[in-house]
Amino acid sequence: MSPSADSTTGHTGGTAHSGRKPAPAVPSPVCLVTRFSAVDDTAARELLDELRAIEVSVVAEPGHLTYTVFADQDDPKDLYVIETWAGAADAQRHEDLVIGDGTVERVAPLLTGPLRTLALRLVDTDGTPHQPAPVTGHAGPNGKEAGQQ
Template identity: 70%
Template sequence: MSASADSTVGHAGHTVQTGRERGQAVPGPDPVCLVTRFTAVDDAAARGLLDELRAIEGSVVAEYGHLTYDVFADQDHPLDLYVIETWAGATDAQRHEDLVLGNGTVQRVMPLLTAPLRTLTLLPVATDSAGATYRPAPVRAQSGSNDKEAEQE
């Protein structure tokens, strides 16, 4: 993850597992993308949050089922950071969410944020050559970790 000092927009390090050995995850037929929004209270908090995201990157990319981990800053709102992760399947994504909720990561970053974390779970939508769209069945949502659930609360 790298960002220049004069840039508020940046791709902070696209990481893909390489050199997979037998038994390691590869993209399944239904990969899952998690998009989490972090809104920092100020510039110092945004820098601290970016440091935290850099620090946990190594453990995230080592998790079974991990495919990508990217950090972005919103060009128009530099205090808004987004982590976009891709997992081989719903089970891997759920395992990761459970780990992050249970290992203290969320509690460490909460003082840096103006609002609770907002995570969207995105599933692939395929279209056939005739243009018909197939929608996957919904994935079990975790309480408080989904935008729709947060809006209903």
């Protein structure tokens, strides 16, 4: 039996040796890109303060790799957080935390609309398949998850 493209054993083909355990699945990094569109300049400054506070705590979370805040060059009221996690479970744990601790609810009045989060998976150029990250996205101020229309 040959492994399928979505195999998580790390096996790339050939014959499996009986009695030999398959290599453990290695989680693929997940990158979350979240857009925060502030209602005005004052809200953008408050939002930036909130994102800086989150950065201080996020570095201690399991699986955290990076957390960076960017502002749109043409419209500094549009802020983007780009975070990288070791795997989908770590990214989901983080999202559950910021939703559960009230952060999303706290920043909602500062925003023009719901948060928009993209969950990106690593695509290797060497042909190694990676699994899509089953991350649902931050809940927006209207209670819907980001990306839902």
